Structure formats: structure tokens, C-alpha cells
Amino acid sequence: MLVLDRILPTIPASALRQDQAGILAxxxxxxxxxxxxxxxxxxxxxxxxxxxxxxxxQRRQHPPPNDKEQVEA
Structure with a gap:
């Protein structure tokens, strides 16, 4: 299951110049x-x-068909 926090660790974009490898890690x-x-x-x-x-x-936008719907069709 995918779990994300709404509050993210924050980094100034300028820090990418000084510590690109660390930030990417x-x-x-x-x-x-x-x-x-x-x-x-x-x-x-x-x-x-x-x-x-x-x-x-994509799964939320296009859910797989429900087995019950296939039986009734």
C-alpha cells in the first residue's frame, strides 16, 4: 500500500548546487x-x-472490472 505524508522534509532548491548527491540520496x-x-x-x-x-x-482511474459485473453481463 502506498502511504505518503502531507508534510514533507523541506530543502531550498539552491542546496542542490552544494549537495546534489546527498539530496538525491x-x-x-x-x-x-x-x-x-x-x-x-x-x-x-x-x-x-x-x-x-x-x-x-491509473488503477483508480481505470479499476479492473468487478467479477459480479462480468457474471451479470
Missing amino acids: RAQAGPLLLTHRGQAAAVLVSPQLWNQLVDHL
Whole structure:
């Protein structure tokens, strides 16, 4: 099951210049909120989490047919 927190660890986008490898490593553990001039600017997620999110949304938009519906049809 996919579980996400609404409150994310926050990092200034400028920190990417100084610690890109460290920030990318932290993104493997969970999403990070990047800020620009103190305002939320972007969310950084790992490719694995992105794919999980896309799969989850696609399943919600296009659920598999219900077995009962197939029997009744």
C-alpha cells in the first residue's frame, strides 16, 4: 500500500548546487519539498516512487472490472 505524508522534509532548491548527491540520496527515502525564495516550488521523488504513484492513479482511474459485473453481463 502506498502511504505518503502531507508534510514533507523541506530543502531550498539552491542546496542542490552544494549537495546534489546527498539530496538525491535523501529523495530515495521519500519525497522532498524544494523551495525557492521561501515558497514551495517543486517536489523531488525517486523514479520508483513516481512509478508507484502513476500506477496507483491509473488503477483508480481505470479499476479492473468487478467479477459480479462480468457474471451479470
